[in-house]
Amino acid sequence: MLVVLKPESQVMNIAEQLIDSKATIFRAGVWKPRTRPGSFEGVGEKALPWLQRVKKETGLITAIEIANTDHIKLALDYDVDILWIGARTTVNPFAVQDIADELQNTDKIIWVKNPVNPDLELWIGAVERLIQAGIKNIGAIHRGFSSYNSSHYRNPPKWQIPIDFRRKMPDIPMICDPSHICGNRDTLENVAQTALDLQYDGIMLEVHNTPDDAWSDAKQQITPSVFKELIYRLVVRQKSIEGEEFLSKLSLLRAEIDTLDMKIIDILYDRMQIVKDIGKVKKEQNVAVFQKERFNDILLKLIEYGNKMGLSRELINTIMKAIHIESIATQEKIINEK
Secondary structure: OOOOOOHHHHHHHHHHHOOOOOOOEEEEOOOOOOOOOOOOOOOHHHHHHHHHHHHHHHOOEEEEEEOOHHHHHHHHHOOOOEEEEOHHHHOOHHHHHHHHHHOOOOOOEEEEEOOOOOOHHHHHHHHHHHHHOOOOOEEEEEOOOOOOOOOOOOOOOOOHHHHHHHHHOOOOOEEEOHHHHHOOHHHHHHHHHHHHHOOOOEEOOOEOOOHHHOOOOHHHOEOHHHHHHHHHHOOOOOOOOOOHHHHHHHHHHHHHHHHHHHHHHHHHHHHHHHHHHHHHHHHHHOOOOOOHHHHHHHHHHHHHHHHHOOOOHHHHHHHHHHHHHHHHHHHHHHHOOO
């Protein structure tokens, strides 16, 4: 028998089931920016007293998304512990600046999700605006990036971007949001484990007592019991370990990697020399640089070949497209030389 809970009861029911898990923060979509009008956009201010009750009765600290100064005033009035700037807001420097001005010198924790589009500088810029506003407790959330093409993920993680973010802003803690990256509950664990392997500081997962009945993003949500099982299966790696044997093995393996990386560069150099020769031939015969059918044929063959060796389609696709773009630019330069 399906028991339908009223919204406040549903919130409390989920929070109570999380008390004995490893969860420490209760996030809630009080306001939910949606792509199309008419979709469920949260219940708004009336949900804020529910979060006060969650904190009082369970000890979980609370977090909500804010998108404008009105949201901030209400969140502060109800003493929400963590405010996060969503992916759709991060893309707008004017909106981020308004939020930073409103939160100036706050001691609240402010998280910044990566922008919807894969733009590292835009993400860093949003964090810098908060820093300039005197906000000390800042964190970043990696929730993946929108992609026009179909993908295994709802929002492909593009792991190199958050890695670069952490390299440039090493003092900013980062958590991962596998729910928005995956868009499907079946792949959450793999993404969460990858994030932990990359030394992320935490995981954000969407939990619902009856996920299939959720009014938004149903496919990516899990029950509290599944959440507990998943969390306890995840492995937190040591950041480093002392020991001569370990360090010796790691040093040897890293040396091998360095050698192979240099070989890759050498091979790319040799390849680009051939690309230049092809450019000269095309110039002589007045042939167009871009040969779409040939590139598509090569790409499909290489993806198939890489797959046989355990290399992902995404990896081969990314590498070969980058090489192709560089090859086209090189040939165009040759053809346009006078």
